[in-house]
Amino acid sequence: MAFPVSSHHRAAGRLDTSDLDLESGFAEAPLPPPVLRCLQYMHDVEHHTVCYLRDLLVTSAHRDPEITEFLTVWNYEEHWHGEAIGRVLAAHGRPAGPGRVGRLRDGLPLTERLRPIGFALGSAALPELPAVHLVWGAVNEWCTQAGYGQLARRAGHPLLGELLRRIMRQEGRHIAFYSSAGRSRLERSGAARRLTRVALERLWRPVGHGVVPAEETRFVVRYLFGDEGGAEAAARIDRNVARLPGLQGLTLVARAVDRYGRAA
Ligand SMILES: [Fe+2]
Ligand SMILES: [Fe+2]
Numbered sequence: 001m002a003f004p005v006s007s008h009h010r011a012a013g014r015l016d017t018s019d020l021d022l023e024s025g026f027a028e029a030p031l032p033p034p035v036l037r038c039l040q041y042m043h044d045v046e047h048h049t050v051c052y053l054r055d056l057l058v059t060s061a062h063r064d065p066e067i068t069e070f071l072t073v074w075n076y077e078e079h080w081h082g083e084a085i086g087r088v089l090a091a092h093g094r095p096a097g098p099g100r101v102g103r104l105r106d107g108l109p110l111t112e113r114l115r116p117i118g119f120a121l122g123s124a125a126l127p128e129l130p131a132v133h134l135v136w137g138a139v140n141e142w143c144t145q146a147g148y149g150q151l152a153r154r155a156g157h158p159l160l161g162e163l164l165r166r167i168m169r170q171e172g173r174h175i176a177f178y179s180s181a182g183r184s185r186l187e188r189s190g191a192a193r194r195l196t197r198v199a200l201e202r203l204w205r206p207v208g209h210g211v212v213p214a215e216e217t218r219f220v221v222r223y224l225f226g227d228e229g230g231a232e233a234a235a236r237i238d239r240n241v242a243r244l245p246g247l248q249g250l251t252l253v254a255r256a257v258d259r260y261g262r263a264a
Contacts (some may be wrong), residue, residue: 012073012171015080015166022087024142024157034223035155036092039085041220042147045208046082047101051112058116059123061130070177078175081167088160104211112210129252132181132199135244139200140207142240143177143253145171146233149209150224179244186245193246200241204252206260221260229256 031039053075061067084094123129145168153165186193209217225234232254242248 012077012170014086015077015170017084017087017163017166020159020163022159022163024082026046026088026091026157029157029161030092031088031155031157034219035151035157035160036089036094036224037216038093038151038220039089039240041208041216042144042151043082043085043089043096044101044104044212044260045144046078046209048087048104048208049082051053051105051211054055055115055119056133057131058120059133060127061123064130065234067130067134067181070181071111074174074177077170081257082157083212084163088163091224091252106209119210121257124197128185128189128195131182131185131189133197134178135196135247136184136200136204138175138178138182138244139204139237139252141174142237146237147220147224152225153229154264159244179240181242197246197250200247200250200252204256205257209229218260221257225253225257226261 036093044075053071056071057061061071082101083097086100089096119129148164148168148171152161154166155161182196186196190223206217206221208220224230233255237253240253241252
């Protein structure tokens with residue numbers, strides 16, 4: 001695998017917010033409701049990482065120690081992203097943290113609870129499934145990082161901007177792992193290239209789909225990617241995806257922006 005997992009470990013860890021006053025730093029200039037709505041979405045998705053991890057570990061991916069080493073750190077880092085965003089929400093009187101996360105999980109549809117069974121059976125039938133998960137992870141991390149960048153720009157708030165820049169740096173390392181590990185799987189196997197292409201083309205949806213209410217996904221996609229800068233960011237992600245072996249010509253993100261970004 002081209003990506004050195006150990007170098008990720010050395011740089012990894014809990015997001016450092018010790019010098020950011022997330023409790024009272026918004027008192028003078030609070031964030032507007034659309035920005036808080038996006039942050040709620042991001043809080044919920046970051047805290048859902050452990051459930052995505054559950055789905056991955058029932059597949060053959062758990063047999064690859066480089067993948068599991070990365071996932072261990074990844075899950076820890078994403079938790080602290082959610083925690084930091086939760087502090088911003090709490091500073092604005094919005095629900096955050098375990099209470100909010102617990103309510104979200106209680107309300108998940110049955111399909112979400114059955115997902116590990118589907119993944120375990122799918123993994124037994126399709127040995128190339130980890131390639132799909134790795135490339136899927138890369139696409140989601142690219143979208144997440146771009147979404148934070150767009151939110152920082154739209155909010156124009158120095159404190160939020162600094163927090164999101166720190167989160168984006170860690171998302172960049174997640175991108176490096178997923179894209180590199182995904183690429184090496186695609187390079188090795190034509191079956192992996194075919195399966196990944198079909199799965200992404202038919203099944204990929206924006207991060208948070210199926211977890212957060214669909215109306216929230218539509219709002220966030222529209223708010224963050226509905227303008228010219230958002231369209232450029234989506235096209236950049238699609239170009240990154242298209243550079244992976246066997247995925248030339250895919251336009252997943254531009255298509256999703258078109259579909260989800262339309263007014264409901
Ligand atoms: Fe994150
Ligand atoms: Fe991430």
